Amino acid sequence: MAELEALVFDVDGTLADTERDGHRPAFNRAFADAGLDWDWSVELYGELLSVTGGKERIRFYLDRFNTGFERPADLEGFIADLHRRKTERYMAMMAEGSIPLRPGVRRLLEEARDAGIRLAIATTTTPENVSALIGSTLPPGAMQWFEVIGAGDIVPKKKPAPDIYTWVLGQMKLDAQYAIAFEDSGHGVTSAAEAGFERIVVTTNDYTAAQDFSAASVVLDSLGEPGSIAHTLAGVQPAAGYVDLDYLCDLAADTAAIP
Numbered sequence: 045m046a047e048l049e050a051l052v053f054d055v056d057g058t059l060a061d062t063e064r065d066g067h068r069p070a071f072n073r074a075f076a077d078a079g080l081d082w083d084w085s086v087e088l089y090g091e092l093l094s095v096t097g098g099k100e101r102i103r104f105y106l107d108r109f110n111t112g113f114e115r116p117a118d119l120e121g122f123i124a125d126l127h128r129r130k131t132e133r134y135m136a137m138m139a140e141g142s143i144p145l146r147p148g149v150r151r152l153l154e155e156a157r158d159a160g161i162r163l164a165i166a167t168t169t170t171p172e173n174v175s176a177l178i179g180s181t182l183p184p185g186a187m188q189w190f191e192v193i194g195a196g197d198i199v200p201k202k203k204p205a206p207d208i209y210t211w212v213l214g215q216m217k218l219d220a221q222y223a224i225a226f227e228d229s230g231h232g233v234t235s236a237a238e239a240g241f242e243r244i245v246v247t248t249n250d251y252t253a254a255q256d257f258s259a260a261s262v263v264l265d266s267l268g269e270p271g272s273i274a275h276t277l278a279g280v281q282p283a284a285g286y287v288d289l290d291y292l293c294d295l296a297a298d299t300a301a302i303p
């Protein structure tokens with residue numbers, strides 16, 4: 045791989061553990077707002093995560109888990125409306141500061157910024173959700189830390205399709221060989237790999253730990269912090285105990301890739 049120029053981050057599960065305690069309860073609150081008795085448990089949500097995108101996930105739920113529901117004539121409009129309510133609920137939860145960034149995320153973003161490394165986001169979630177999370181967890185103006193934010197319906201096909209990573213690279217006029225992608229899920233890794241990323245750093249969470257990360261360069265339980273070591277599940281353990289720019293440059297230069 046060529047010299048490292050940019051870091052591209054997934055959001056949900058990677059920057060913060062938003063799925064179980066952020067998106068899932070926001071969906072449930074939107075269902076209650078709409079007078080529906082649907083309840084997405086922690087376990088059911090794990091199965092629903094096989095489909096990315098909130099609107100797509102609601103449709104999948106109806107197709108697979110709630111086939112008896114009497115569908116309105118305009119199902120698409122009904123789902124879009126439910127999803128709008130869900131986004132409002134999610135943004136309100138973020139404004140309360142209910143979900144912190146994962147360990148090492150802020151440290152690594154700041155280190156990369158100081159070193160002049162370009163930063164970007166490639167996510168499936170709705171753009172407003174990205175600003176809500178960044179706004180509640182990073183200093184004012186932190187949205188500007190990211191040169192490009194690729195999110196939601198800006199591309200027709202969500203992860204695992206490569207489209208969102210390809211779109212971000214296009215906006216940055218950047219070849220994937222100069223960048224590292226950060227992901228938490230198998231779908232995310234597939235998306236980045238198919239967009240041409242040769243280096244992908246995975247930080248797992250409870251929902252994704254058992255997924256297939258064979259296209260990743262390293263799989264860790266977190267980015268780690270000084271004093272709180274990152275545990276490596278595949279690939280080379282960071283010498284410092286946490287993922288920093290030195291480690292990423294070694295990864296980019298091949299010296300720390302999975303043998």
Ligand code: XBP
Nearest residue numbers: 055056067096097098167168169170
């Ligand atoms: C995760 C997703 C999203 C969120 C819900 O995206 O698949 O659908 O679960 O957000 P990523 P929306 O890991 O790529 O950040 O309801 O806004 O889709």
Ligand code: MG
Nearest residue numbers: 054056057228
């Ligand atoms: Mg994710």
